[in-house]
Amino acid sequence: MLSTREKEVLNDYVHVHSTFTLNDVCNYLIENGSTSQTYSTGKYKIYPYVAVFLESYVSNSILEINHLENDAQYKVVGTISKENETEKEIERKEEVKEDEPQLGQLSLF
Secondary structure (H helix, E strand, C coil): CCCCHHHHHHHHHHCCCCCHHHHHHHHHHHHCCCCCCCCCCCCCCCCCHHHHHHHHHCCCCCCEEECCCCCHHHCCCCCHHHHHHHHHHHHHHHHHHHHCCCCCCCCCC
């Protein structure tokens, strides 16, 4: 799972670049403090988490994806509002809290 800091770095990267690959983004995250651990195949362990994060932008029509043989290329076609992103994260956290069961005080008698 990506940390809040990693998500912020990703957002900044998407704001600055109009096209990029998934490997480009992973390398950028590693340059900015993310883990450089890899699987035995050589792919970074953050790769699937970055892919899922970017997929949310694809599904919201902010990015277009072009699948390559060993990578994915993205093109920015929409805009990302940092304020809206923060609001969405807050809404998601509130939804999770509402779904959690409320436990009351238990009595032995």
